[in-house]
Amino acid sequence: MSGTGKRSAPLVADRRYKVPKGGGGSSPPPRKSAPAPRKRKPRRPARRHGLLVGLILLIWRVIWGISWRIGLTVALVLAGATFYFQQQLPELNALLDGRARGSVTMLDRDGKVFAWRGETFGGQITSDTVSPYLRNAVVATEDKRFYHHFGVSPRGIASAVSINLAAGRGPLEGNGGSTITQQVAKLLCLGVKYDPAQWKDESAYEDDCRAGGIWRKVKEIPFALAMELKYSKADILTIYFNRAYLGAGARGFEAAAQRYFGKSANEVNPAEAAMLAGLLKAPSKYAPTNNLKRAQDRAAVIVGLMQEQGYLTNAEADAALANPAQLSEAAATKSGGFFADWVMESGPAFLTRETTEDVIIHTTLDQRLQKATEDALAAVFDTKVREGSQAQAAIVVMSADGAVRAMVGGRKIAEAGSFNRATQALRQTGSAFKPFVYAAAMDNGYNPADYVMDSPLTINIRGSGPWTPSNYDNEFKGMITLTQALAESRNIPAVRISEAMGRDTVRRIAAGFGLKSDLAAGPALALGASEATLLDMTGAYAGILNGGSSVKPYGLIDLRLQGEQEPLIGQGGGIGERVISPEAAQLLTYMMMQVIEKGTGKRARLEGRQVAGKTGTTQAARDAWFIGFTADYVAGVWMGYDDNKPLTGVTGGGLPAEIWHEVMVRVHEGLPARPLSVIVPTYRAPPNSGTASTAPVAPQAQQPPQAQQPQPDQRVDPVEQVLRDVLGTLGGNN
Incomplete structure (x- = not known):
């Protein structure tokens, strides 16, 4: 090798490619030619904006940046509040009777109801068991899109604001645009329970719960959303039917149906259902015991809404308008109020005036005699007492054993x-x-x-x-x-x-x-x-x-x-x-x-x-x-x-004797x-x-x-x- 003086041959790798036929075996395959380089297009010169457009774009970017961050923050806060309220909401049955005090129902000597005191609760009902006319009347009156929103209706709020402004009121004064879910949130006082140490009485507590304002409306939104997550639409209606105040001390539609018509809420007809639904706007004003004609006129409006929204046929609506709801005999009489007050005062306070239970009192009152007594007094004063006289009178009728009739x-x-x-x-x-x-x-x-x-x-x-x-x-x-x-x-x-x-x-x-x-x-x-x-x-x-x-x-x-x-x-x-x-x-x-x-x-x-x-x-x-x-x-x-x-010209043998005679x-x-x-x-x-x-x-x-x-x-x-x-x-x- 080195000693021979000859130059060694170069090392050659093994052949990797086949030799083409007819050709020599030592020549490599031809290489592909490299592609020609792409010609780059000439760069378009940058567009130049005017100063004003640039400023606008800058402001927009700032606003957008702030807005989406605020929006994200609000969404997170809303989600957190909604989740919090949802966790706090109890089971459905715990929300149906929210009274802080009970009711007293008075029966006459024959066992017939003649008076109510306190807050009457007729018993728990559900939206599935009440009369369909009543369920439809409430939805048609209070929230026609109830089944299509998720607790809050922006369109309803916008419409209410428009109506209020057009009437010269503040944006949230008057019509609130609240959905039924939001109204239930108010009835629940946004989850705040009654505390005697904080409020003077239950009335003050409820006034606070019903208070308006922007902050209250803002707090309603997550609570309403939480309710929609926690309960079904039927459940929300059930809470509404049981807790709504409907005048004359009636809490809930069952109590109101019994109070005004002497029947259950699952038996009311279209005219009666419309009258009950009409009470939601202003219970005291439209209570039929205060003014039956005004209550009937309000009910006629509700019948029209039910007809427009397809809940009543034309024939049903015409029948309801032709035969408006009438009070039951007990509700129409209005008799025995002074007697009922006396009985309430004569019993122990914890079972009458301050009761937290529902109490039934059987009394000595005779409704026929009571009506006769009231009519006799009115007849004498109408015919034998000068107009405008401020003289007063009182009458008591009783049996020999002291039972007041x-x-x-x-x-x-x-x-x-x-x-x-x-x-x-x-x-x-x-x-x-x-x-x-x-x-x-x-x-x-x-x-x-x-x-x-x-x-x-x-x-x-x-x-x-x-x-x-x-x-x-x-x-x-x-x-x-x-x-x-x-x-x-x-x-x-x-x-x-x-x-x-x-x-x-x-x-x-x-x-x-x-x-x-x-x-x-x-x-x-x-x-x-x-x-x-x-x-x-x-x-x-x-x-x-x-x-x-x-x-x-x-x-x-x-x-x-x-x-x-x-x-x-x-x-x-x-x-x-x-x-x-x-x-x-x-x-x-x-x-x-x-x-x-x-x-x-x-x-x-x-x-x-x-x-x-x-x-x-x-x-x-x-x-x-x-x-x-x-x-x-x-x-x-x-x-x-x-x-x-x-008194002028009055002795015991005069007008009092005549009143006694008429009685x-x-x-x-x-x-x-x-x-x-x-x-x-x-x-x-x-x-x-x-x-x-x-x-x-x-x-x-x-x-x-x-x-x-x-x-x-x-x-x-x-x-x-x-x-x-x-x-x-x-x-x-x-």
Whole structure:
């Protein structure tokens, strides 16, 4: 190799390609020629923009950059808020009854509903079980695109803003363009629960929930979106149907259907459904119990919307317009408001005024008698009281055991819920108190045929000096019977009897019959200087009717929770202990019958029916009373002014007696006449008269006790001493 001196041959790689036939094997394949380089097009010179266009493009880029970042931020915030609300939303059933307080439903003596208090909830309903007419009416009225949006309707909001601006209001004042979902969000108060420590009451809480404004509207959007994610459309409607307030204390469509029509929400017809849907705009304004014609006009608008949107055929719409919805008998009556208020006040607050439960109260009210009483009062004031008079009146009708059957607390029935003059007004009783003076005499052995002196009388009152009562007519009739003295409502004989019996005795008997409010201590006690309510006075007269036993007026028979059979509270009134003997009550009843037949109460006389009663007029005619009874009912009437000014030309035997007559004529319609339980006394000639009476003989009266000695603060004149001797002599001769 290196030593040979020859040059070595170069190394050659193995042949990789086949040798073409006929050719040498050592030549490589021909190479492909490289493509010719592409000619580049001449570059177009850059376009030059004007200064203004460049500035605009720059601003646009800045705006776009800011906008998409803001949009992205808002979207992220909205998504986060929506997710947060969705996680907070409870199950459907927890949202159907959102009341903070319960309801009270009142039944009359026959078990029929006549009044509601609190927030009535008729029970849970669903959008699938209510009447299809009602479901369609709500959608047609409140949100016709409900099934096609996702909780918020930009088109609806834009339309509402346009309407508000055109009307001269703010963009979000008036029409809000809210979808049904957004309205439900408001009903749920955007998930904020009622806290008594934060809000004064539930009303303030709901006002805050319904407050408008841009920020509130902004918060509604994610909450509405969350609801659409959490619940189905049917579920959202179900919440709406159960929580919407529809006037007259009705919460939800089931309660409203029961309240206004006396039927379930799944039974309402197109006209009724339209009226219920019409309430959503303004529940108090369009409540049919406030103004039926206005509610019907609003319902007609809803019927038109349902027809336009294909929910009603032309024939169905025409039928609904021709036959508008009518109130049920109970809703139309509007009776018993004052009575219902009294029952609510008489029960425990936690089961009535402040109840968080749904309560059923069975009461003593008779709706026929209640309507008769209201009609009678209206008839007298319409025909016999001058127009524009501000005089007020109150009426109570009850049975002999104190069960109140009717009550009117003022002339304006619609004002029930305000001042109840039958139960809250303490007024001087005047001569309506005198039967209790004579009750003391009858119970102590005296007789209606006994005599009393009607002559001038002066009593020295310790610390006050002499007191001289007078009769209404400023006349004196000398020796007269106790019956005549009561029938003519003579003052001096009543004072003489009261002083003879002793004021403590009179007070004890009056208190036993239920008159306990600060009975006067002086001799004016006999003339009704004490104050009492009409309810208490009527109850006291009921004690005379039932034979002399005390009575506690009552309206509540029993109270139970809705759905429960066992009552929580039973009857709280009725007949109590005996106050005077049955014989004394029968003798007193006879005397009170003569008030109607021959005395101051003639205008109260009922044709073909025995009546006993007493008139009452206080000093300066500030109060006028008539209270009386038949064998079936006792009724009391009071008239006066709320500011205590004197009545003009009114006494107890005038307008109050006429009102009483009108009430009792209506109350007794269809009832057979029954006699009162009385003892008719034997009348004898007064001392030294030389004449005798041919009146029928009465049963032997009880032997009277000796007349009481004059009290230290009295000055008894000789005539009074003779009178007492006469009473002591004649008391046992009958």
